[in-house]
Amino acid sequence: xxxxxxxxxxxxxxxxxxxxxxxxxxxxxxxxxxxxxxxxxxxxxxxxxxxxxxxxxxxxxxxxxxxxxxxxxxxxxxxxxxxxxxxxxxxxxxxxxxxxxxxxxxxxxxxxxxxxxxxxxxxxxxxxxxxxxxxxxxxxxxxxxxxxxxxxxxxxxxxxxxxxxxxxxxxxxxxxxxxxxxxxxxxxxxxxxxxxxxxxxxxxxxxxxxxxxxxxxxxxxxxxxxxxxxxxxxxxxxxxxxxxxxxxxxxxxxxxxxxxxxxxxxxxxxxxxxxxxxxxxxxxxxxxxxxxxxxxxxxxxxxxxxxxxxxxxxx
Amino acid sequence: xxxxxxxxxxxxxxxxxxxxxxxxxxxxxxxxxxxxxxxxxxxxxxxxxxxxxxxxxxxxxxxxxxxxxxxxxxxxxxxxxxxxxxxxxxxxxxxxxxxxxxxxxxxxxxxxxxxxxxxxxxxxxxxxxxxxxxxxxxxxxxxxxxxxxxxxxxxxxxxxxxxxxxxxxxxxxxxxxxxxxxxxxxxxxxxxxxxxxxxxxxxxxxxxxxxxxxxxxxxxxxxxxxxxxxxxxxxxxxxxxxxxxxxxxxxxxxxxxxxx
Ligand SMILES: Cc1cc2nc3c(=O)[nH]c(=O)nc-3n(C[C@H](O)[C@H](O)[C@H](O)COP(=O)(O)OP(=O)(O)OC[C@H]3O[C@@H](n4cnc5c(N)ncnc54)[C@H](O)[C@@H]3O)c2cc1C
Ligand SMILES: Nc1ncnc2c1ncn2[C@@H]1O[C@H](COP(=O)(O)O)[C@@H](O)[C@H]1O
Numbered sequence: 001x002x003x004x005x006x007x008x009x010x011x012x013x014x015x016x017x018x019x020x021x022x023x024x025x026x027x028x029x030x031x032x033x034x035x036x037x038x039x040x041x042x043x044x045x046x047x048x049x050x051x052x053x054x055x056x057x058x059x060x061x062x063x064x065x066x067x068x069x070x071x072x073x074x075x076x077x078x079x080x081x082x083x084x085x086x087x088x089x090x091x092x093x094x095x096x097x098x099x100x101x102x103x104x105x106x107x108x109x110x111x112x113x114x115x116x117x118x119x120x121x122x123x124x125x126x127x128x129x130x131x132x133x134x135x136x137x138x139x140x141x142x143x144x145x146x147x148x149x150x151x152x153x154x155x156x157x158x159x160x161x162x163x164x165x166x167x168x169x170x171x172x173x174x175x176x177x178x179x180x181x182x183x184x185x186x187x188x189x190x191x192x193x194x195x196x197x198x199x200x201x202x203x204x205x206x207x208x209x210x211x212x213x214x215x216x217x218x219x220x221x222x223x224x225x226x227x228x229x230x231x232x233x234x235x236x237x238x239x240x241x242x243x244x245x246x247x248x249x250x251x252x253x254x255x256x257x258x259x260x261x262x263x264x265x266x267x268x269x270x271x272x273x274x275x276x277x278x279x280x281x282x283x284x285x286x287x288x289x290x291x292x293x294x295x296x297x298x299x300x301x302x303x304x305x306x307x308x309x310x311x312x313x314x315x
Numbered sequence: 316x317x318x319x320x321x322x323x324x325x326x327x328x329x330x331x332x333x334x335x336x337x338x339x340x341x342x343x344x345x346x347x348x349x350x351x352x353x354x355x356x357x358x359x360x361x362x363x364x365x366x367x368x369x370x371x372x373x374x375x376x377x378x379x380x381x382x383x384x385x386x387x388x389x390x391x392x393x394x395x396x397x398x399x400x401x402x403x404x405x406x407x408x409x410x411x412x413x414x415x416x417x418x419x420x421x422x423x424x425x426x427x428x429x430x431x432x433x434x435x436x437x438x439x440x441x442x443x444x445x446x447x448x449x450x451x452x453x454x455x456x457x458x459x460x461x462x463x464x465x466x467x468x469x470x471x472x473x474x475x476x477x478x479x480x481x482x483x484x485x486x487x488x489x490x491x492x493x494x495x496x497x498x499x500x501x502x503x504x505x506x507x508x509x510x511x512x513x514x515x516x517x518x519x520x521x522x523x524x525x526x527x528x529x530x531x532x533x534x535x536x537x538x539x540x541x542x543x544x545x546x547x548x549x550x551x552x553x554x555x556x557x558x559x560x561x562x563x564x565x566x567x568x569x570x571x572x573x574x575x
Contacts, residue, residue, distance in 0.1 A: 111536035184478035233496030294551030
């Protein structure tokens with residue numbers, strides 16, 4: 001299938017797990033794999049990636065690339081595409097990946113496939129409608145920029161022969177300016193310590209219902225209350241209750257999801273729980289795929305009755 | 316100061332999703348539509364900038380007749396005028412073609428700021444914002460959680476994983492794609508809805524934007540071959556019965572887990 005360029009990503013000075021998943025994705029497509037490492041003082045990481053599936057690794061090493069900047073990174077990726085002669089470019093669908101990848105496709109006037117989680121029989125597979133349906137996407141011609149869902153494939157952990165090659169990038173035209181990264185401050189509720197979490201989603205319907213229906217079950221089980229993002233977006237609960245990729249990642253002994261559909265960004269925050277019970281009136285809700293026990297019903301029927309039964313069982 | 320807000324009309328979040336005869340999209344007849352959730356936050360942000368100073372807010376949407384409803388809602392909330400790009404030729408367009416159409420509108424309007432959503436709730440491509448910025452030749456930021464005027468442009472906070480924020484400065488003109496939840500979205504007031512009836516909606520076809528023959532499935536570089544229900548794994552064991560029976564089984568399980 002020609003040349004594939006993997007655009008790696010660094011986090012805290014090391015190449016992320018997601019970049020090794022891109023190696024697996026590239027192997028699935030099939031082709032000559034080359035890679036790109038972008039950053040400042042990244043020669044060592046590039047060397048090691050070259051030995052772990054990266055093939056020829058182009059290194060865009062420049063002080064101006066120390067932090068993510070859309071214009072600088074776009075310039076580096078385009079230089080990487082030129083140097084590698086890549087047909088297919090793989091980028092992880094992370095906050096920096098989704099920020100820059102479509103720009104490259106528009107600049108080069110080539111196909112863009114977003115957040116693919118698999119490649120089967122010549123087509124990319126991706127989720128649509130927030131996880132409720134999947135689509136097979138075909139690309140016209142052989143050139144494509146593809147962003148790949150982190151966690152979709154196992155990371156490649158074999159070894160390979162590879163080498164590095166320095167790349168010069170002109171970042172002088174950058175207009176967007178990186179100022180700083182503010183780390184999330186943890187205030188109040190630390191869900192990561194709770195042994196039971198009862199979470200409510202958009203299906204709970206309004207803020208009062210969290211106090212009347214969700215919190216009492218959490219209390220009865222001696223646990224904490226959690227929520228999906230739309231609940232926090234609507235101002236029903238503060239951000240510290242949010243479970244998911246942009247909230248907290250939790251692993252309680254028991255997670256009860258009420259009125260939560262199970263979009264990937266929520267799942268990554270709770271699928272590591274020891275046991276998951278899902279209550280949802282839609283039998284096709286993706287949450288039932290990660291749950292061990294499911295109840296297809298109105299949460300307002302089940303949750304109050306469960307709260308009462310738990311209280312009774314405690315005597 | 317002119318702000319262009321791009322909004323898409325999408326199937327209502329609670330709409331039934333049945334696959335159409337061709338197997339390439341959902342059946343759209345008989346379901347309710349609404350403004351894409353992310354775009355309501357973008358519009359609200361534009362209206363706040365307008366409320367705080369002086370700005371003309373122009374909304375643009377590409378889609379069939381039903382989109383008029385979304386544009387009327389946006390005008391009712393306080394947008395000043397609307398552009399409706401409507402053309403049967405556009406059917407089958409991918410994100411890049413949509414971006415080219417929006418870029419043509421952007422060229423006509425030359426806004427100081429483009430506000431839009433991070434992602435559409437139906438296609439979930441999250442591609443149009445960076446593409447449009449590239450085609451308009453302006454800087455951009457996605458997943459933005461706060462927008463603040465700063466010097467000659469804006470200082471924005473981009474959401475990273477786990478709730479960390481990346482602070483970025485963008486000179487004007489620029490494009491900002493917002494993440495959900497950056498503000499609380501207003502409702503259209505009755506007065507606003509009445510006033511909206513007099514506000515103009517400018518309808519344009521692909522030809523008016525210089526893109527006749529360059530839109531639709533023929534121009535798209537990606538095609539949806541098939542859509543389908545996600546492949547099911549083992550899935551959950553479904554507890555059935557009356558509420559009492561279900562609850563009894565759940566309690567038994569919770570006991571077995573040692574949590575009761
Ligand atoms: C970059 C990014 C980051 C994100 N980060 C997060 C994150 O950290 N956490 C997160 O949760 N989301 C996150 N999201 C949003 C995510 O994509 C989904 O939109 C969100 O998780 C959906 O929340 P929900 O399941 O509550 O709502 P919906 O998807 O609307 O689901 C509501 C569910 O409730 C059910 N329901 C309705 N009424 C009842 C009833 N009476 N009884 C039983 N069931 C009922 C419905 O069947 C439906 O399945 C993120 C998105 C993006 C793009
Ligand atoms: N048909 C459209 N008309 C107007 N704006 C759109 C359209 N499609 C997408 N957009 C904008 O692009 C954003 C991202 O959408 P997408 O790339 O399709 O996920 C949306 O939130 C809208 O702001």
